């Protein structure tokens with residue numbers, strides 16, 4: 664029941680109507696019997712500042728930030744967590760008595776499914792495909808955990824820019840290459856882990872894959888951060904080759920769970936959030 668005491672959390676982005684965050688956060692609040700409600704707001708770029716100030720004035724407990732505001736929002740916050748500052752993007756904001764602090768839970772959210780499977784990154788050769796918005800947090804986490812990273816991207820300059828950012832923040836070298844067959848072949852043959860952060864294979868283009876099947880091998884862990892469909896063509900072909908596979912659903916649930924913990928101070932019901940996410944995405948139960 665919503666009452667005069669109910670605390671409000673939100674997500675802002677544009678577009679926002681397909682966001683899964685209201686479903687997973689409201690399920691989590693209900694499961695923990697917390698008097699919170701979660702809603703989604705479409706916010707235009709030119710109205711971002713007013714939206715953030717409005718949240719402060721209204722005493723909103725916290726909010727998630729998604730495309731296209733993850734970088735721009737930083738200018739309107741009172742403080743930044745060091746990880747968000749180093750990555751250069753914020754996806755979670757906490758309102759602590761009028762002080763808005765920005766966090767990045769995408770990065771630890773990406774790491775959590777690897778950690779829970781006991782997959783270590785230290786000294787591993789990791790190939791990351793893509794250099795877009797999500798790639799930033801993923802690359803930072805990979806290098807921070809000690810991986811030797813090669814980034815391949817269709818637009819080479821974006822891969823180089825990402826590598827340059829890591830060099831500044833972590834003082835580590837990242838190999839940046841154009842994503843073509845020869846580079847994929849060489850990089851993947853030497854890789855322990857291949858992470859796809861491109862949108863290739865995402866619904867409705869489910870017939871596409873960033874990696875030709877013959878380049879996949881059984882010693883590889885393939886982590887596709889795409890979560891729709893549950894089994895991308897990449898994941899499907901990697902399984903057939905005997906590789907270990909992970910999709911993006913757990914990462915998405917974990918970034919939400921970590922935000923929930925920052926807002927409420929309670930341990931997030933991760934299994935419930937993941938179940939709700941899979942239900943909302945129409946996954947068949949495994």
Ligand code: NAP
Pocket residue numbers: 730769792793794795796797798816817818821860861862863865888889890911912914915916918
């Ligand atoms: P983005 O900023 O638009 O970046 C897209 C990336 O994909 C770029 O590197 C782009 O290369 C590449 N790309 C797109 N189409 C391509 C094609 N046909 N051929 C080669 N490269 C192509 O998107 P994003 O926000 O990073 O999201 C990327 C994917 O990650 C989406 O599927 C999204 O749903 C998923 N994601 C998952 C989570 C999660 O929690 N699991 C979180 C965030 C995002 P160029 O630079 O050359 O354009």
